[in-house]
Amino acid sequence: MTDHIVKSYENELKRLRALMTEMGGMVENQVEQAIQGVVQRDTAAAARAIDADPAVDAMEHEAEQFVIRMLALRQPMAQDLRQIVSSLKMTTDLERIGDYAANVAKRSVVLSQFSLSFPLSGLAQMARLVQENLKMVVDAIGDGDTDKALLVWRSDAPIDDLYNTIFRELITYMMEDPRNITPCTHLLFIAKNLERIGDHATNIAETIYYAVAGEPLTGARPKADSSSFTVVRPAGI
Amino acid sequence: MTDHIVKSYENELKRLRALMTEMGGMVENQVEQAIQGVVQRDTAAAARAIDADPAVDAMEHEAEQFVIRMLALRQPMAQDLRQIVSSLKMTTDLERIGDYAANVAKRSVVLSQFSLSFPLSGLAQMARLVQENLKMVVDAIGDGDTDKALLVWRSDAPIDDLYNTIFRELITYMMEDPRNITPCTHLLFIAKNLERIGDHATNIAETIYYAVAGEPLTGARPKADSSSFTVVRPAGI
Numbered sequence: 001m002t003d004h005i006v007k008s009y010e011n012e013l014k015r016l017r018a019l020m021t022e023m024g025g026m027v028e029n030q031v032e033q034a035i036q037g038v039v040q041r042d043t044a045a046a047a048r049a050i051d052a053d054p055a056v057d058a059m060e061h062e063a064e065q066f067v068i069r070m071l072a073l074r075q076p077m078a079q080d081l082r083q084i085v086s087s088l089k090m091t092t093d094l095e096r097i098g099d100y101a102a103n104v105a106k107r108s109v110v111l112s113q114f115s116l117s118f119p120l121s122g123l124a125q126m127a128r129l130v131q132e133n134l135k136m137v138v139d140a141i142g143d144g145d146t147d148k149a150l151l152v153w154r155s156d157a158p159i160d161d162l163y164n165t166i167f168r169e170l171i172t173y174m175m176e177d178p179r180n181i182t183p184c185t186h187l188l189f190i191a192k193n194l195e196r197i198g199d200h201a202t203n204i205a206e207t208i209y210y211a212v213a214g215e216p217l218t219g220a221r222p223k224a225d226s227s228s229f230t231v232v233r234p235a236g237i
Numbered sequence: 238m239t240d241h242i243v244k245s246y247e248n249e250l251k252r253l254r255a256l257m258t259e260m261g262g263m264v265e266n267q268v269e270q271a272i273q274g275v276v277q278r279d280t281a282a283a284a285r286a287i288d289a290d291p292a293v294d295a296m297e298h299e300a301e302q303f304v305i306r307m308l309a310l311r312q313p314m315a316q317d318l319r320q321i322v323s324s325l326k327m328t329t330d331l332e333r334i335g336d337y338a339a340n341v342a343k344r345s346v347v348l349s350q351f352s353l354s355f356p357l358s359g360l361a362q363m364a365r366l367v368q369e370n371l372k373m374v375v376d377a378i379g380d381g382d383t384d385k386a387l388l389v390w391r392s393d394a395p396i397d398d399l400y401n402t403i404f405r406e407l408i409t410y411m412m413e414d415p416r417n418i419t420p421c422t423h424l425l426f427i428a429k430n431l432e433r434i435g436d437h438a439t440n441i442a443e444t445i446y447y448a449v450a451g452e453p454l455t456g457a458r459p460k461a462d463s464s465s466f467t468v469v470r471p472a473g474i
Contacts, residue, residue, distance in 0.1 A: 181408055
């Protein structure tokens, strides 16, 4: 390849990384608005999170078209090829995070119709951890930073632990008072959506590691969500 | 390109399609076992669905490696490139379907500890529609059949309608008797997982259409899941 072609190729790789980071920032903001919708009962923030979804989808499409063009015009090899293919996977994860954020926001609008007789502090704490991980993994995309990626990968288990606790608490509130059932059902799904956002951040961490290091993260993924096996029975039964 | 290279390239594309179809068949079977776990309360079938997950994940990895090798060794253009990139997207969707099936199976094991005071006929009907769509879309992958893909794309709305009905029913059962709360919570997530499996089948239908026709499916996606906005209140409140 001539110097000119090499240079324009490197610019394209940079542009691809910038696209990912921009999409990551959009999604971070969408998640923040959605969480504000739930925790602060801020329906205007929720509306912004819902309205942001088409722009995130359009960004995914743009990144995908860019990747297809790069694959068609260049013959990327080894690490470059891994990076390009990885960015396709990462846009899929980011787009899903955006979907989950929009769903959290929609449910927060329903929640705002109910006065809740219990605190949302556990959920707020879980949301903070998820936001921290998402921010760190978006930074890691921009820097191709495997240390940050590893940190995110290892930080998913505490989120899952909190999710399991919240899951049990919400079921208990439902058993205490049938008026809690509808809001707690939406809160169950909100907590689940946050847990899934955390999972997608972990996916992205794995993808970054693989793209940069050239080998998959070894060892079982630190997975602590046991809520699928949860049994809570009403008192006295 | 010489005839020999063209031939081996065509063989690779065929092999890629065969990999997708094989992975699709594995996932279809996994979904069937998981549904049998719920509807027939068959814990052995549920165990098979859970045990099948690592093989599906391995298959995704194999398909991905195959795609990266093809991209590195060939210079695919136009429809071939679209088909190769599309297959990456489809393996991601198939792998997610497998995850949802495993989660349904896990929850069915918990459910088997409860005697239910209500029928699962709505859920069984929803499961049938989801399985039909999944089967049709896997066939469409093998044949590159845009008609079948369109049919799947149009058949998602009835699944969403059923899901909304089931969602309301389950909340009502919870309000009637607190002993229903734990099993109904798992059933809510099982129904949601089935709805998501239907969504991923629809994603695959869109991807097939784009890969073959070269243009995205126009018009809004027929989307009827309104459960995020559902409000059910206890009688007399």
